[in-house]
Amino acid sequence: MHTVGLPRTCLGCTNVLFFILGSAGLVICVWCAVNTDFFRDVNYNITRANIVYDIAYFVNLKIWFTPLKSIFIPIAVIVIMTSCCGIMSAGCQFKCAAKSYIFLVTLLSIAFGWFFFVSIIYNIYTNSPKINYIMVDSLKNNYGKEDDMFTHIWNFLMVNFECCGVHDFKDFSYTNWHKDNLEKFYPIQCCILSNKTAMTPMFINCTLTAQKIEPYIHTEGCLQAVRKAVIANKTKLIMYFVLLTIAFALIILFAYCILRGQPLLGSMAVNAPILPFRKIKIEGPKPHPQQSETSLENMIFADEAPKRIVKVVSASNPFQTFQYRPMDYGDRHIPQIAPYGMPVPPMHHHNLRHVK
Incomplete structure (x- = not known):
């Protein structure tokens, strides 16, 4: 049986990859926004790859009046923030980071699913006038x-x-x-x-x-x-949608495991009593808490009840005292101490122990 380390490893590696991609996209878009020619010259001299020109040309394209780099920069920032929350939740087990990660991943997944599968694919499939x-x-x-x-x-x-x-x-x-x-x-x-x-x-x-x-x-x-x-190709599109949904569910489950500090199957079975593989933990009587051994007052004995000791001072001789344990004979044998200057009522002397 795996531990919570498996979700942490999978979530950490995935978010490190997205962090690298988001950081690279942010650097490219910001660099091209500042000086496209400088980006093109420097990277082509290093890599000697024609894809540098294609990337520089692509990020400078416009949708209506907005350049793509102006759209990609906030998207890259959101991806970096989301991956940072995932890395902190996987590496440091911060609960606030795990909650933020679940929220951001859900928001991005809904936005992507609505834009691609609903606004484009579904409207084309239904031949929508829009x-x-x-x-x-x-x-x-x-x-x-x-x-x-x-x-x-x-x-x-x-x-x-x-x-x-x-x-x-x-x-x-x-x-x-x-x-x-x-x-x-x-x-x-x-x-x-x-x-x-x-x-x-x-x-x-x-x-x-x-x-x-x-x-x-x-x-x-x-x-x-x-x-x-x-x-x-609707079968392939449905399969892609199902695979993306499963990937989203796994990511959310991994973050939920870190949030609860439990393995994957354990977190899935917490609120599912009908699952046959769920183990029900039967709790027995809780042991007495371990007390400090430095003080007798903090010690609890399981075999006998706590003892109550009553000290009796003689009214006629204040220097003479007695110890009395009423638990052995009931509370009716507790002696009544007379007011100052009055004689002490008679008591059973076999229940008293003289203290020198």
């Missing part, structure tokens, strides 16, 4: 701008899903892109390509003609093409 309006508006107002994220999303959809426009190629007639390219009816991404990497169309003048277009361009709209792909 997703249709968003696609038409982004194609009309944002497509064609080099630094706009929607341009790259549309190009990716048209090339990989082999589609054109929202419903067909005629959607480009009302776009800002067509106003800047009056000689073209649609972009080259709508053409059937012989080489997708080099963007080489099968017919060179594909974008310049609108007649007899079936052999040269994709006639299906992207909304319908993406919807067919979602319907065809």
Whole structure:
């Protein structure tokens, strides 16, 4: 049987990884926000990798009027805060950090699930008018701008899903892109390509003609093409959703184990009396607490009751005292001490012990 060390190890390693990723993303976004050219030159001279240019270009893209780096910076900060809470709860077992970690992970998971699975996948699957309006508006107002994220999303959809426009190629007639390219009816991404990497169309003048277009361009709209792909892969999407839910549940259980200081199965069985594997702890009588041996007054004897000792002082001779234990014979044998100057009432002398 494992101990609470297993949840601590798994949670600690996971959050260290997310902390590294969040820190790297934050550094890249802040660096590009300050000076993109300096970021590009320094990192390319060190790594000699073309991905440096792609990263610098990507974080500077815009969604409407907001650069992606302005969106990624607060997201990276939240990821770093969440991972720090997870590391402190796993390493130092801080309960406040574990509670904060559970709250932040739940909040991020709900936000991601709602954005990806509900706002995008579910609306496409149900052919919602809302997703249709968003696609038409982004194609009309944002497509064609080099630094706009929607341009790259549309190009990716048209090339990989082999589609054109929202419903067909005629959607480009009302776009800002067509106003800047009056000689073209649609972009080259709508053409059937012989080489997708080099963007080489099968017919060179594909974008310049609108007649007899079936052999040269994709006639299906992207909304319908993406919807067919979602319907065809709905089993995989459901499996991904289930796996992400299980991963979220495990993370929350690990944090809950640290919060309670119990192993994984022990924490799961605390509030589940119907589980067959739960062990019921039967508590016996609690032993007497260990008392200090330095004082007789703090000692408790299990075999006999505490003794009460009464000291009796003779009224006629104040220097003569007696010790009396009434527990042996009951409280009725407790002697009555007379007021000062009066004789002591008679008592049973066999119950008195003379003290010198």
